[in-house]
Amino acid sequence: MPHLLKANSESIKSLMTPAEPIVQLSNIRLTLPSTAGPVNILRGIDLSVQAGESVGIVGPSGSGKSSLLAVLAGLEAPTGGSLNVAGAALNGMSEDALALWRRSHVGIVFQSFHLIPTMTALENVMVPLELAGLQDAAERAGTALTQVGLEKRLTHYPAQLSGGEQQRVALARAVAPRPPLLLADEPTGNLDGRTGQGIVDLLFGEARRLGSTLILITHDPQLAELCDRVLRIEDGVIADMRAGNAANQQAPLRQAAD
Ligand SMILES: Nc1ncnc2c1ncn2[C@@H]1O[C@H](COP(=O)(O)OP(=O)(O)OP(=O)(O)O)[C@@H](O)[C@H]1O
Numbered sequence: 065m066p067h068l069l070k071a072n073s074e075s076i077k078s079l080m081t082p083a084e085p086i087v088q089l090s091n092i093r094l095t096l097p098s099t100a101g102p103v104n105i106l107r108g109i110d111l112s113v114q115a116g117e118s119v120g121i122v123g124p125s126g127s128g129k130s131s132l133l134a135v136l137a138g139l140e141a142p143t144g145g146s147l148n149v150a151g152a153a154l155n156g157m158s159e160d161a162l163a164l165w166r167r168s169h170v171g172i173v174f175q176s177f178h179l180i181p182t183m184t185a186l187e188n189v190m191v192p193l194e195l196a197g198l199q200d201a202a203e204r205a206g207t208a209l210t211q212v213g214l215e216k217r218l219t220h221y222p223a224q225l226s227g228g229e230q231q232r233v234a235l236a237r238a239v240a241p242r243p244p245l246l247l248a249d250e251p252t253g254n255l256d257g258r259t260g261q262g263i264v265d266l267l268f269g270e271a272r273r274l275g276s277t278l279i280l281i282t283h284d285p286q287l288a289e290l291c292d293r294v295l296r297i298e299d300g301v302i303a304d305m306r307a308g309n310a311a312n313q314q315a316p317l318r319q320a321a322d
Pocket residue numbers: 096097098103105123124125126127128129130131132
């Protein structure tokens with residue numbers, strides 16, 4: 065049965081071939097004008113992230129972390145270098161094409177939630193689903209909000225929600241379109257420790273459930289350690305890159321001997 069053998073060897077080969085990275089940045093530079101002259105914000109970033117990986121980004125204030133996230137999301141065009149993110153070569157793509165790509169490929173959670181104040185929780189989560197033309201936007205938004213524990217808050221406006229609840233709406237909105245890439249910029253920065261911990265659990269839980277890649281900016285070294293890898297950015301360059309403790313955390317717990 066040579067054809068079966070061939071099929072088997074083909075599938076084994078496909079298993080052995082390393083997957084294309086979901087993020088591939090090569091010598092990314094970002095220089096923006098300011099009244100004091102041009103600012104070199106990113107100064108040659110090389111980064112490759114595999115699908116399903118989680119990457120924590122730490123670094124001093126002003127080092128370029130949020131700018132890097134904006135570049136990854138196609139919100140800011142780099143002034144140099146090339147980037148391929150979630151199957152698209154972003155260089156030279158039009159604003160319209162970027163917006164279309166972003167809708168189905170990237171979910172973003174910001175420190176300050178960025179909810180639309182005149183829309184209910186349900187309507188906020190429905191926005192990207194409706195933009196994607198999904199007929200069942202309301203049902204999917206309801207499911208996403210239920211997953212983050214807000215099934216009793218669907219008709220609340222952001223002002224009627226606590227900070228932690230607002231961030232859960234923002235998280236539901238980011239994950240509802242099931243994006244392959246989840247970006248989070250200080251998602252717990254405006255929350256107290258316990259509320260923040262709840263968001264972190266949901267964020268990692270949702271990323272795992274969807275099989276999404278997670279890139280997480282944080283000032284909290286312990287939070288960054290939950291990721292597979294931790295990058296440190298200083299003055300627009302990657303100053304350090306090392307493994308996080310995620311592997312240890314996921315290792316099966318040993319049973320006490322007796
Ligand atoms: N539109 C802009 N024009 C000019 N300079 C900018 C612009 N946006 C950001 N910068 C500068 O770029 C640098 C990096 O900013 P960025 O927001 O990426 O830092 P960050 O690492 O996210 O800091 P933080 O931890 O405080 O959030 C800062 O010095 C900032 O002042």
